[in-house]
Amino acid sequence: MKQAAPRLIELVEECKSLAFDLNFSYAKEWKKQSPDRLLVGYLPIYVPRQIMHAANALPVGIMGVGDRKQIIKGDAYYQSYICHLPRGIIEMALDHNLDDFDGFLFPSICDCVRNLSGMFKLVHKGKFTRYFDYPQNFDEHIGGTFYRELLETIINDMHLLNGVNISIEALNRSISLYNKNRKLVETIYNIRQDYPWRLSATDVYHIIRAGMVINVEKHNEILEEVIRYIEEDYGEPMDNIRVIISGSFCEQPPIGLIKSIEMAGCYIIDDDFMLGSRWIQDDINGTTEDPLNELVISFLTKSTASSAIYDVGNPRSARLVQLVKRRNADGVIFCAASFCDPALLDRPELQKACDAEGIAHINFQFHENTGQFKVIKEQAGTFSDSIKLWV
Amino acid sequence: MSNPKEAIKENSMIIQKEMLGNLFTELSTAKENGKKVVYTFVPGNLTELILALDMLPVYPEINALQSGMRKKSGSYIKDAEKMGFSEDVCTYVKCDIGMMLSGNIGPTGEKLPDPDLLLLSYTGCFTFLKWFENLERLYPGVEIAMLHTPYQEDGTITQDQVNYMVKQLKEDVIPKMEKVAGKKLDYDRLSKMLENSAKAEDLWVKVLQTAKNRPSPIDSYFAGVYYMGPLFTAFRGSEKAVEYYQELYNEVTERLKQGLLPVTPEGEMKEERFRLVVEGPPNWTNFREFWKIFYDMGAVIVASTYTKVGGVYDQGFRHEPDKPLESLAKYCMGCYTNLNLPQRVDLLEYYIKEYKADGFLINSIKSCNSFSAGQLLMMREIEQRCGVPVGFIESDLVDPRYFSYANIKNRLESYFQMLGQRKVIMAQEEAQV
Structure with a gap:
């Protein structure tokens, strides 16, 4: 039986350490390279990362602490009948894991995440904190106008911090990079659909989650390399x-x-x-x-x-x-x-x-x-x- | 635990009972009389629009809380759980769905009519959206209108948000309502109703503000939930609502003149030992027992946030007849659970200081993340800003499994002892000065 390539194992290991680095070392190092770089943290599920990328900001997914951090302070902030995610995130905020972040976005998913945006305001985390209240009206003229104004507000938040004006070319480039990213992720899923033994679900999880905390260019390189390896047959069904x-x-x-x-x-x-x-x-x-x-x-x-x-x-x-x-x-x-x-x-x-x-x-x-x-x-x-x- | 005695009722309560009775009778004969029925929610409701189009509103949360008070919610919730709803989720939703599965019998024992329109005014609670998605599947083919109310995430209402809501109203919600009602909206009639709304709102605020007096003539939480009924539900905009609030205000003013304390189900309170501000909804399954713990200890709630879920009128908002849609938009966005956490803390601080409260209490509701998530931080903030003792109890809206009488009583008694001790110490300190 042919084994997985050593380089693929190495890539997965790299993604593993990136995915659960709760100090966000890669992102913080990335920010240090230039004074106009920003870190914008976002919670599940969705934010359009393209606008941050185009504004010279790194969108960093804050997906929770999993089983990697003991919750002490977080439990004092939440009742037992509230999900675990926000208590881990407030724990990270209070433990200074998120201190280098410039802003935070809390997408509209539920009342817990919504109220967490207010908690970040109360404990003064981030230079800007936004509840990302995307429209539930899908008419271009109604919800579309509102959504555009919402994006412009966030663009302005970032502009006030680093002075970057997003050009048409820069945003188009970001859109293309994220198009490619989604396509590569989809390719991995498509290969796994037919050959799920080539890459375990946990490996895929680590590879995708790593993409939440690094720049899209680097993630695309990792994905391309992974795809090259899993296109070849190995392992046993x-x-x-x-x-x-x-x-x-x-x-x-x-x-x-x-x-x-x-x-x-x-x-x-x-x-x-x-x-x-x-x-x-x-x-x-x-x-x-x-x-x-x-x-x-x-x-x-x-x-x-x-x-x-x-x-x-x-x-x-x-x-x-x-x-x-x-x-x-x-x-x-x-x-x-x-x-x-x-x-x-x-x-x-x-x-x-x-x-x-x-x-x-x-x-x-x-x-x-x-x-x-x-x-x-x-x-x-x-x-x-x-x-x-x-x- | 003693059995609750027959409640003693004030005149305004009798008027309200009659108003509700008439509404439920109208609802039970709606189909025969060709009246269209709209299911909608309390926070951010569009009652004036519904009434101006001669339709009848039904509020699923009110059905659920009434089921709780009538001790029916437990079995409704279990029925919904049998359908696959998790024990973890909102019990209002499960109670409503369970009630529907059991024949949708309203509080008067008559069947509630099926909706002709599901009007989702989605304000301050994400679960509302899920709730209506479920209702849509239970009533297939019924017209649905959805009004998305943006959250006051930055502590203000922006013009962009107002424009978004007005456009939704004009181009989507009102046309759908008109289609169901079979008539065009008469804007003059709507304005007249908004004028009535503002009159009732003025009177409501005056009633609430009487609690600034010592002793307070009202309990702004336990009695407040009755007082707020007409304004927060089916009657805002009607002349009957103005009449009700005028009567209520006259009664309360009279009580104030006579130096009387709040009316409870067992008669007037005799002593105001503690003045409290309460955050969070009450428990409905054991409402009377819950209230009794407070009045037995001489605790009066002088201000509460739950009585602001249908509008924070005491901070200045009024419906404006000359700007009907803008005004409805601002109303929806201004309801308490649509405020961000810093705004909520500021409001609580204002209540504690303005109403000279001795303490601050949170009744944290398992089912309601919109209220509950973040309350422990709010409690710390209030403690730091106001220096008053804070208390924290937990219960649920309508799930009787989450109301532990002994536990809550025990906690409250300890809390009241602490408040009592503090009063003694403060009096001693004052005497020394």
Whole structure:
């Protein structure tokens, strides 16, 4: 059996250390290279990173602390019935992990993240803090105008700090770089759809998550290199079922949980981890005289299915079914963070849609620092066996 | 725990009961009478628009809280959980869905009519959006209008935000409402209603401000939730609402003149030992027992944030008849849960100082992240800024499994002991000076 190339293993290891560096050393080092560079932290799920890139700022995904940091202060800021993600983030803020950041964006996903934006204001973190309240009206003339004004506000926040005026060429270049990034990520998923044994789900997770904390140029290089290696055949297929994970778009599951699902006999061939990196479902035109408008239009018309977006008229349940069919998956694992209202309120409807299409599914909940996976492994294993034996 | 006695009612409460009774009767015969029914939410509601188009509003949160008070919510919630809703999510949503599955019987025992329009005025609570997505699937084919209210993330309402909302109203929401109502919106009628709204709002603020007196003639939380009913729900904009608030104000003024304390379900309070400001909604499943813990200890709530979820009128906002849509937009954006955390802390600080409160208490609600996320930091801020003792209890809106009477009573008794001790020490210090 042919083994994975040593260079690929090296790349994955590099991504592993980048993905969970809670001191954001790479980003801080990047900022030191020039006085007009900025760091803008953002929470899950989606912000248009292109505007930051074009303004000489590094967008840095703050995806939570996972099981890598003991929460002491954070628990004193949140009641037991609130999800884990914000307590880890406030812990990082109070422990000075985020001190070099210039600004923070809190995308509209739920009331916890919304209120965390106010907590950052109260504890005076960042030179600017914005709740990124994207429109829930998708008419270009109404929601589009509002969204453009929102982007302009953030552009102005950055301009006030580094004096950079975003040129048309710079924004078009950023759009093209992120187009390429999404395409490369999609290529990895496409290869894994057919050959999931070539790269484990945890390896993919680390590779994609690393892209949240480094510049897009470097991430694109890593992705291209990874693709070169996984295009060649190696490893050995296992008798696993193929599943899609749904519901982990905000608080991220611990790596141990992802590993447990695969070890239990389920190849994860698609997921909504770090959904923001794949939010726009097509290329954005990077050649026009009004690139900001292209970002607006792409949000209004090409956003992925997400619990953060009002979906009447374009139900996410239908989109999940489509994804299952496109990926040729055997089933869906609904894997949501405890106390995650958006994911858990969507779950019954998504399950109903799966039932209607005869798609097998199971569900469980997690915290980002869940440490016991035995039960989940047994559940996923039984799910896998039931499909292999009976479907 | 003793059984609650029959509640003693003031005249304004009788008027309100009659108003609600009439509304539910109208709702029960809506289909026969060709009246269109709109399901919508309390914060950021567009009641004047609904009434100006001769439609009838139904508020799912009110259904849920009434189910809680009637001890029905527990089984409704379990029914929704059987459908796949997690134990972790908002119990208002689960109670509403469970109630619908059980025949959608309203508080008067009559069936609530199905909606002709789902009007999602999405203000200050992300869960509203999920709630209406679920309702849309339970009532397939019903017209839906969605009004996205931007959050006051920077502590102000910008002109861009107002423009966004007015455009949504003009080009999307009102045309859909007109389509369902089968008539054009009469802007003169709307303005007249907004004029009534402003009159009722003036009176409401005057009522609230009587609590600045010592002793306070009202309880701004437990009784406040009744007082706010007509203005926050189906009657804002109506002459009946103005009449109700005039009656309420007269009653409260009279109580003030006579030096009377707040009315409770067991009669007038005899002593005002503690003046408190409360943050967060009340628990509905055990509302009477919860209230009793306070009045038994002589604790009066002089200001609360929950009575601002349908508008923070005491900070100056009024509906404006000459700018109807702009005014509705600003109303939606100004509701309490649409304020950012620094604004909420500032408002609480103002209440504690202006109403000369002895303490600050948070009732943290498991179901309501919009209120609850960040409350522990708010509590610290208030402690630092105001130097008053702070208390923290936890319960839920309508899930009886999350109301632990003994635990809450124990905590509150300790808190009141602390407040009492502090008063003694402060009196001693004053005497020494």
